[in-house]
Structure formats: C-alpha cells, structure tokens
Amino acid sequence: MSALLNIDNLHAGIDGKPILNGLSLSIRPGEVHAIMGPNGSGKSTLSYVLSGKDGYEVSGGDMMFEGQSLADMAPEERAIAGLFLAFQYPLEIPGVTNMTFLKTSLNAILRGRGEDEMDAASFLRLAREKSRALGMNDEMLKRQLNVGFSGGEKKRNEILQMVMLEPKLAILDETDSGLDIDALKTVAEGVNALRAPDRGMLVITHYQRLLDFIKPDVVHVMAAGRIVKSGGAELALELEKSGYAEYVGETVNA
Amino acid sequence: MSEAKASIDKDTVDQVAKFGGEHYKYGFTTEIDVDKIPNGLSEDIVRFISAKKEEPQWLLDWRLDAYERWKTMDEPDWAHVDYPKINYQDLCYYAAPKSMEAGPKSLDEVDPQLLETYSKLGIPLQEQEVLAGVKKIAVDAVFDSVSVGTTFREELAKDGVIFCSFSEAVQEHPELVKKYLGSVVPKSDNYFAALNSAVFSDGSFCYIPPGVKCPMELSTYFRINEANTGQFERTLVIADKGAYVSYLEGCTAPMRDENQLHAAVVELVALEDAEIKYSTVQNWYPGDENGKGGIYNFVTKRGDCREARARISWTQVETGSAVTWKYPSCILRGDDSVGEFYSIAISNNMQQVDSGTKMLHLGKNTSSRIISKGISAGRSSNAYRGQVNVHPKAAGARNFTQCDSLLIGDKCAAHTVPYIEAKNLSAVLEHEATTSKISDDQLFFCQQRGLDPEEAVALIVNGFCRDVLQHLPMEFAVEAQKLVGISLEGSVG
Ligand SMILES: Nc1ncnc2c1ncn2[C@@H]1O[C@H](COP(=O)(O)OP(=O)(O)O)[C@@H](O)[C@H]1O
Ligand SMILES: [Mg+2]
Numbered sequence: 001m002s003a004l005l006n007i008d009n010l011h012a013g014i015d016g017k018p019i020l021n022g023l024s025l026s027i028r029p030g031e032v033h034a035i036m037g038p039n040g041s042g043k044s045t046l047s048y049v050l051s052g053k054d055g056y057e058v059s060g061g062d063m064m065f066e067g068q069s070l071a072d073m074a075p076e077e078r079a080i081a082g083l084f085l086a087f088q089y090p091l092e093i094p095g096v097t098n099m100t101f102l103k104t105s106l107n108a109i110l111r112g113r114g115e116d117e118m119d120a121a122s123f124l125r126l127a128r129e130k131s132r133a134l135g136m137n138d139e140m141l142k143r144q145l146n147v148g149f150s151g152g153e154k155k156r157n158e159i160l161q162m163v164m165l166e167p168k169l170a171i172l173d174e175t176d177s178g179l180d181i182d183a184l185k186t187v188a189e190g191v192n193a194l195r196a197p198d199r200g201m202l203v204i205t206h207y208q209r210l211l212d213f214i215k216p217d218v219v220h221v222m223a224a225g226r227i228v229k230s231g232g233a234e235l236a237l238e239l240e241k242s243g244y245a246e247y248v249g250e251t252v253n254a
Numbered sequence: 255m256s257e258a259k260a261s262i263d264k265d266t267v268d269q270v271a272k273f274g275g276e277h278y279k280y281g282f283t284t285e286i287d288v289d290k291i292p293n294g295l296s297e298d299i300v301r302f303i304s305a306k307k308e309e310p311q312w313l314l315d316w317r318l319d320a321y322e323r324w325k326t327m328d329e330p331d332w333a334h335v336d337y338p339k340i341n342y343q344d345l346c347y348y349a350a351p352k353s354m355e356a357g358p359k360s361l362d363e364v365d366p367q368l369l370e371t372y373s374k375l376g377i378p379l380q381e382q383e384v385l386a387g388v389k390k391i392a393v394d395a396v397f398d399s400v401s402v403g404t405t406f407r408e409e410l411a412k413d414g415v416i417f418c419s420f421s422e423a424v425q426e427h428p429e430l431v432k433k434y435l436g437s438v439v440p441k442s443d444n445y446f447a448a449l450n451s452a453v454f455s456d457g458s459f460c461y462i463p464p465g466v467k468c469p470m471e472l473s474t475y476f477r478i479n480e481a482n483t484g485q486f487e488r489t490l491v492i493a494d495k496g497a498y499v500s501y502l503e504g505c506t507a508p509m510r511d512e513n514q515l516h517a518a519v520v521e522l523v524a525l526e527d528a529e530i531k532y533s534t535v536q537n538w539y540p541g542d543e544n545g546k547g548g549i550y551n552f553v554t555k556r557g558d559c560r561e562a563r564a565r566i567s568w569t570q571v572e573t574g575s576a577v578t579w580k581y582p583s584c585i586l587r588g589d590d591s592v593g594e595f596y597s598i599a600i601s602n603n604m605q606q607v608d609s610g611t612k613m614l615h616l617g618k619n620t621s622s623r624i625i626s627k628g629i630s631a632g633r634s635s636n637a638y639r640g641q642v643n644v645h646p647k648a649a650g651a652r653n654f655t656q657c658d659s660l661l662i663g664d665k666c667a668a669h670t671v672p673y674i675e676a677k678n679l680s681a682v683l684e685h686e687a688t689t690s691k692i693s694d695d696q697l698f699f700c701q702q703r704g705l706d707p708e709e710a711v712a713l714i715v716n717g718f719c720r721d722v723l724q725h726l727p728m729e730f731a732v733e734a735q736k737l738v739g740i741s742l743e744g745s746v747g
Binding site for chain 1: 693694695696698699700702703704707709713716718721
C-alpha cells in the first residue's frame with residue numbers, strides 16, 4: 001500500500017542553521033509511529049516543517065502527503081488536506097471562545113474541501129459529545145481559547161480539536177508532557193478512538209509512559225536531526241532503560 | 255427572518271467569502287439629477303439653505319450667528335492627524351436629488367433610483383411585513399443634503415414617538431427643536447460644530463415621550479453621493495422622563511479620488527430616569543492603499559444626562575474614513591447618572607484616527623465606563639484621546655477606563671492620550687491600558703486549524719473587540735464582526 005506520509009532525505013533549518021539533516025520516514029495508513037529522542041534533536045522542528053510554519057527553510061529532500069508535495073502548500077492547505085498538529089505549546093487567543101474557535105476551524109476545513117459547513121445545532125451537539133468524552137465540562141467550551149488553562153487543560157484541548165477535525169494524519173508533539181496519569185489516560189483514549197485503517201499518527205514523546213497507552217506500530221529514535229534507529233514497540237522499552245546516551249554521540253554532518 | 259435582513263446576511267457572507275476581491279463594496283455612485291448650488295461659503299449660502307427649508311426667522315438667525323462665530327475660529331490642530339488644508343470655499347454645501355425638490359414625500363413617491371441605491375446598500379426603505387421573532391427597525395435615510403424618507407413613522411406615532419427628518423421637525427415640532435437644538439453642543443462649541451450649525455442641511459430628529467419604551471430600533475443611514483460635496487447633518491434625540499430608545503447610525507460613500515468632508519453634530523438629551531443607547535457603524539470610504547481619497551470625518555457627538563438617573567451609552571465601530579476626529583461624550587449632570595463609551599476603532603493602510611471620549615462628572619454619584627479597542631494595521635495611525643473630569647461638587651463619582659491597542663505589522667502606530675482631572679477627593683478613578691501585537695505563532699496556530707491568514711486576523715481581532723461587540727444590538731453585532739474582518743483585508747501576508 002502506498003504511504004500516507006513519505007519523508008525522504010529531508011534537510012531543513014532556520015536562520016541558516018541546519019536542524020534536520022537528511023531525515024527519512026514513511027507512514028502508511030492505519031499506522032501509529034512514535035518518535036523519541038533527546039531534547040534539541042529536532043522533533044518539534046520536524047512537526048513545524050511538516051505543517052508549514054513560516055521561517056523554516058527546506059534545503060533538500062521531499063515531503064509527500066498522499067502523493068502531494070507538502071512544500072508547495074500553505075499551512076492552511078495542509079490542514080485542509082488532513083494534516084493536524086497538536087502543539088507542544090498551544091497558543092492563547094483572548095476573547096475567542098473555545099467554541100467559536102472550534103467552529104471557525106471546522107467550517108474553514110469543510111469549506112476548503114468544498115463541503116457544506118456544519119449548522120449551529122449539529123455543531124453544538126458534536127462539540128459537547130466530544131468534549132465530554134475527553135472529560136471536559138461544557139464550561140470549558142465557553143472559556144476563551146487556552147486563556148488561563150492549566151498545562152493539562154491546554155493539552156486536552158488540543159486533543160479535542162483533533163477529534164473534532166478528524167485528520168488523516170495527526171502529529172502529536174509531546175502532548176503527554178505535563179499531564180498527570182489520569183489526564184494521560186484520557187488523552188490516550190482520545191487518540192486510540194481515532195485510530196482507523198485510513199488514518200496515520202506521528203506521536204512525538206520524551207517518555208515511554210504514553211506508549212503504554214498508545215501502542216505504536218513503529219518506534220523511531222531521532223538524534224541530531226535524523227532517524228538513527230527504528231524498531232517495534234519494544235524499542236521504546238529499551239530506551240526507557242538505557243536512555244539516549246548511546247545516540248547523542250552520533251555524528252552530525254552539519 | 256425578513257427578506258431584507260436575509261439579503262443583508264447573504265451579502266455579508268458573500269463579501270467575507272470573496273476575501274481579496276473588491277475591498278469596499280459600497281463604493282458605487284448613483285447617477286441622478288441633482289439640484290446643487292455653486293461651491294463656496296458665505297452669508298448668502300447660509301440664507302439660501304435656510305430659505306430652501308422654509309425655516310422660521312429664529313433658526314436663520316441662529317445659523318447666521320453660528321456663521322459669524324465660525325469665521326473668527328481656527329481649525330483645531332491638536333489632534334494626532336495630518337491632512338492638507340481644507341479650502342472651505344471650494345466645497346459645495348447643498349446638493350439634493352431633483353426629485354426631492356418639492357419637499358418630503360411619502361415613501362411610495364420616492365424616486366425608484368434612490369430606493370434602489372438603499373436596497374443595494376442593504377438598507378430597507380420599505381415597511382415590509384416582518385416575521386415573528388425579528389425586530390423591526392425604523393430608518394431615516396439621508397442622501398447628500400436631504401432626508402429621502404423615514405419608515406414606520408405612523409406606527410411609532412401611535413406610541414407618541416416622533417421620528418422624522420430634521421427639516422420636518424423644524425416645520426412640525428418647532429417648540430421641541432427650539433428648546434433642545436444647541437442645548438448640548440452649543441453652536442460655537444468648536445470649529446466643525448460651528449460650521450455645521452451654519453450650514454447643516456438635514457438629519458434625523460427623534461423624541462420619545464415620558465415613560466415610553468420605543469417599540470423598535472431607530473436608525474439613520476447617511477450616504478454621501480455627490481462629488482465635492484460636504485455632508486453636514488444634525489441629529490437630535492430626546493428621551494423624556496423614564497423613556498428608552500436604542501438608536502443606530504450607519505454611513506457609506508462612493509470611492510472618489512478627492513477627499514470629502516463630513517462634519518456632523520449629534521446631540522442627545524436624556525431626562526430623569528431616561529436611557530439612550532446610541533450605536534454607530536461608521537464605514538465611510540477610507541481612501542485607497544496609498545491614502546488617495548476618502549472621507550474626513552470630523553464629528554461632534556455629545557449626550558447630556560440632564561436629570562437624575564439618566565443613562566447614555568455610546569457604542570461605536572469605526573472602520574472607515576481617511577481621517578477621523580470624533581469624541582462622543584457624556585455630560586453627567588443629573589445625580590446618579592451613568593455614561594458609557596464602548597469603542598472599536600480600526601485603521602488600515604493610510605487611515606488616521608483620533609478618537610475617544612469625554613466624561614464630565616457634575617452630579618453626585620455619577621459613574622462612567624470607557625472601553626476602547628484600537629486596532630492599527632498597514633501604515634495607519636490610531637490615537638485614543640480620553641478625558642475624565644470630576645467637578646468639585648461631584649461627590650462619589652466613579653470612572654473605569656480600559657484602553658487596549660492592538661498592532662498588526664510594524665509600520666503602524668498607536669497612541670494613548672488619557673487626561674484625568676479630579677477636583678473632588680471622593681472620586682474613584684481606575685485606568686488600565688495595554689498594547690499588544692498579533693504574534694506569528696498565533697497566526698500559524700490558526701492556519702494549522704484551517705484558517706487563511708485573513709480569516710485568522712479577523713478571528714483574533716474580533717476576540718480582541720469582544721467586550722465592545724457585546725454592547726451592540728444583536729442584529730448589528732454580526733454585521734460589525736464581519737466588517738472588522740473586511741476592513742483589515744490586506745493587512746497580513
Ligand atoms: N527558532 C529557532 N531559531 C534557532 N534555533 C532553533 C529554533 N527553534 C529550534 N531551534 C534549535 O533547533 C534544535 C532543535 O529544536 P527542537 O526541534 O525544538 O527540538 P526538540 O523538539 O527535539 O526538543 C535545537 O538546537 C534548538 O535550539
Ligand atoms: Mg520539542
């Protein structure tokens with residue numbers, strides 16, 4: 001089966017500083033991949049380059065999403081095509097309620113796909129159902145987007161956006177950090193509920209802990225801007241024991 | 255939903271959908287035969303306008319006195335705006351559709367071309383059947399120098415509410431006009447108010463009798479059509495004891511390369527226990543990206559809480575005009591009276607805004623509240639100018655001021671100029687101010703959720719304006735939100 005996401009020998013950086021140094025990775029529909037690696041290895045950068053954040057320069061290689069080159073697409077076009085990023089540090093937007101944001105986002109994506117927008121009543125029903133499933137009360141929907149939210153609430157809120165938008169590829173950047181064990185379980189449930197044969201996930205994490213609840217098909221170790229080792233779920237357990245020390249010394253051809 | 259309302263909604267949705275298209279959709283011109291006097295200002299012109307309106311002698315004298323005083327005054331130069339000197343002899347002070355020559359007609363007789371102009375603007379000039387659940391809105395439509403029609407007059411009259419053009423009020427209710435005209439904004443109050451007092455040609459008049467809650471929203475819609483013509487209208491709203499009215503004002507003009515002057519005066523009088531809510535959605539042609547053309551909006555608006563427990567609230571959404579000079583104010587004369595000012599002022603491209611409010615606390619236990627949201631984009635300049643004054647006798651006065659500025663891009667400017675003067679020690683005055691920018695990270699976050707950059711800016715700015723938008727009548731809040739997005743088109747990317 002052809003890949004949902006195919007990254008081939010990707011070189012990218014910011015302000016002339018190379019960060020990704022020949023990264024290759026392929027995710028097929030239905031698969032959940034985990035990326036682990038030490039701080040500063042370029043995990044967040046990968047998520048930004050894939051989703052098209054301004055300021056990152058791609059200097060070589062390809063990123064193909066369902067056979068289409070991501071490099072030529074604006075960030076919102078990538079989102080409309082079905083790429084979702086749960087941010088490591090979700091942004092606050094004062095004065096815009098969670099509800100308004102979700103609705104604006106969902107309708108922008110539907111419109112972008114040439115589909116009808118969702119009417120107010122159906123939207124409200126859906127938003128309530130999905131937020132309750134994530135252990136969020138209705139009050140959270142009325143609050144201003146991420147304003148005054150605790151770290152855990154912000155992360156849950158990212159997952160709420162993800163389940164509302166039902167992306168084809170979800171990238172989760174350290175969604176587990178800062179969560180207590182109960183929140184972690186709820187987040188994992190949200191992610192697992194979204195697992196589907198036509199959907200792929202890229203779970204970036206620092207700890208094996210999350211992978212107890214979201215069982216990955218493939219685990220990659222990233223260091224100095226490239227994948228240095230890949231394996232099955234057992235690789236995560238190994239890393240938990242031995243740490244990243246053996247990878248940090250890897251040569252960087254920067 | 256009424257047809258008119260439905261078509262307004264549809265229009266604005268279309269408008270938002272075609273971001274990047276025509277930015278100012280009200281920029282068309284109506285080709286119509288006009289009765290227009292030669293350019294220039296003199297005592298004869300003042301007499302001509304007064305004669306045209308068949309005004310009583312006292313009003314002509316009032317105008318002439320204003321004109322004499324205006325000649326001795328200087329154009330104010332303290333505002334944070336910069337524009338070439340206006341040649342007042344090079345303006346036309348009276349232009350009216352020929353079909354209006356014979357004076358006000360019934361709505362059925364109004365020139366179809368005028369009706370079409372208003373329907374294109376989304377303003378219903380027919381008293382359509384209104385479906386349940388949708389509020390009726392009465393409209394007075396002012397086209398260049400004259401009012402072309404006022405809707406729902408008879409229905410309002412059943413409650414004793416007088417709603418008509420200013421010219422008609424002069425003929426039909428001279429005692430009210432004489433009593434209140436100039437009683438809030440004296441004819442020599444300032445340069446532009448004096449000019450207006452001399453040459454005002456029409457406007458709206460409204461009187462709500464004691465104890466009456468006006469059964470529908472009242473509104474005035476101002477349209478400047480003719481080239482080289484100024485619009486000088488006057489609005490006078492009086493809420494008698496215990497009365498309530500919510501009043502709305504909208505404005506547009508064709509796109510023209512020359513600047514045009516709009517110097518209006520609005521006076522509000524609220525007597526004991528009365529309440530007036532006055533909302534403005536100002537969308538005059540702002541000029542092009544390089545600052546060519548656009549309206550000079552030099553307006554004096556003031557409300558007088560003349561007796562105890564009166565309330566006056568100004569809400570404004572200012573998105574248009576090349577230069578705005580405007581400070582809707584409240585005189586809190588009655589004890590326990592309340593004044594409010596909620597403002598959104600957006601400047602994009604080369605627009606210049608100097609706007610704010612004045613709260614004058616004279617009575618005991620008077621309170622005022624000021625929420626100002628300034629948004630600057632492009633190469634524009636946006637100043638908030640506020641004044642809170644507490645008189646020695648105003649024991650227990652309170653004011654809360656919050657003034658927030660949002661910058662988009664790094665070529666625009668925001669200024670905050672608050673003056674506070676408290677001559678009574680018991681006054682409690684609070685002031686908060688913030689300045690922020692839309693961050694690239696916020697924009698990216700929205701884009702990652704499917705919004706294009708302009709939708710993202712519109713969403714973020716609407717969030718920023720939320721506290722003010724909430725004070726607009728429901729029907730207009732939605733329109734205003736869309737207008738906020740449209741007026742910031744081209745500010746990113
Ligand atoms: N905006 C930036 N400008 C310069 N260097 C950056 C920027 N963002 C990240 N980096 C650098 O790139 C490297 C990778 O960062 P990041 O992708 O955040 O790593 P990770 O998510 O794996 O911790 C780090 O050395 C970091 O300091
Ligand atoms: Mg990171």
